[in-house]
Amino acid sequence: MKLFCLLYYTSVCLKLVLVKANAKEFKSIQTTGSTRALQSKNTTDVDSASKIECALLCLSNRQCCLASFSKGTCRIDNSEKCDIGTETINGWTTIRRNIYHITPQLKDCSELPPGTSSGVYDITPVNGSTISVFCEMDTGNGGWTTIQRRFDGTVDFYRFWDDYKAGFGVIAGEHWLGNDNLHAILRQRSYQVRFDLEDYSGNTAYAIYSAMYVGDESTNYTLSLTGYAGTAGNAMVDNNGNPMNGMMFTTRDRNNDISTPYECGNRKKSGWWHASCT
Ligand SMILES: [Ca+2]
Numbered sequence: 001m002k003l004f005c006l007l008y009y010t011s012v013c014l015k016l017v018l019v020k021a022n023a024k025e026f027k028s029i030q031t032t033g034s035t036r037a038l039q040s041k042n043t044t045d046v047d048s049a050s051k052i053e054c055a056l057l058c059l060s061n062r063q064c065c066l067a068s069f070s071k072g073t074c075r076i077d078n079s080e081k082c083d084i085g086t087e088t089i090n091g092w093t094t095i096r097r098n099i100y101h102i103t104p105q106l107k108d109c110s111e112l113p114p115g116t117s118s119g120v121y122d123i124t125p126v127n128g129s130t131i132s133v134f135c136e137m138d139t140g141n142g143g144w145t146t147i148q149r150r151f152d153g154t155v156d157f158y159r160f161w162d163d164y165k166a167g168f169g170v171i172a173g174e175h176w177l178g179n180d181n182l183h184a185i186l187r188q189r190s191y192q193v194r195f196d197l198e199d200y201s202g203n204t205a206y207a208i209y210s211a212m213y214v215g216d217e218s219t220n221y222t223l224s225l226t227g228y229a230g231t232a233g234n235a236m237v238d239n240n241g242n243p244m245n246g247m248m249f250t251t252r253d254r255n256n257d258i259s260t261p262y263e264c265g266n267r268k269k270s271g272w273w274h275a276s277c278t
Pocket of ligand 1: 255257258259260261262263264
């Protein structure tokens with residue numbers, strides 16, 4: 001029996017908890033009419049069939065903050081500056097990229113280019129401090145920021161509230177990223193979450209929720225989960241039919257579950273958004 005798998009459901013090991021920014025917000029642009037970027041050493045004029053193609057050219061380049069389009073020409077600015085000057089000129093449209101997406105620091109793993117290897121990277125959430133995270137680039141098209149990783153039982157997850165708050169373990173190995181870090185990531189924009197599970201027979205399954213949010217410590221890190229898809233069926237619902245959605249976080253020393261008389265943080269030997277302990 002894989003004892004390290006004992007978590008939430010006695011027959012299931014929760015190996016990975018991963019979050020990723022929802023793509024539709026990742027590539028956001030704004031357009032303004034009758035303006036063109038001033039020509040400079042950082043601008044390049046290229047042929048382009050449409051305003052959309054011009055916008056995509058800019059989005060595919062990490063240095064591009066804005067681009068202008070008119071009649072088959074796309075002017076790309078690669079200065080990494082968003083305050084570049086524009087001139088008023090009929091027939092041109094300027095496409096401005098969301099400033100969020102051109103800052104040099106990674107806000108989460110979804111900003112890594114496709115093809116990047118899985119591994120440890122530094123990210124800096126907006127209004128947060130820089131943290132090391134494990135970016136999972138091989139699962140589900142990549143771009144996932146790892147919240148939990150368990151695979152060999154080398155790290156003890158039977159820990160206290162302050163451990164789960166700050167995070168513990170080894171980022172390159174088994175770990176919990178930390179509830180404050182999770183909140184700092186999720187408050188930036190809209191995120192999906194993926195849970196990867198494995199049972200004692202080696203069968204794997206996953207659950208994806210298209211929207212996930214975790215409140216700050218004043219809410220006891222209350223979880224919001226909606227939009228299920230995947231192969232895990234109702235695995236994220238406990239045996240009494242209680243969903244994780246809406247639960248507060250519980251640890252061995254903080255009982256926020258809905259079970260009476262049990263304390264799930266002790267009974268399940270792990271911190272989690274426990275409902276009842278079944
Ligand atoms: Ca209880």
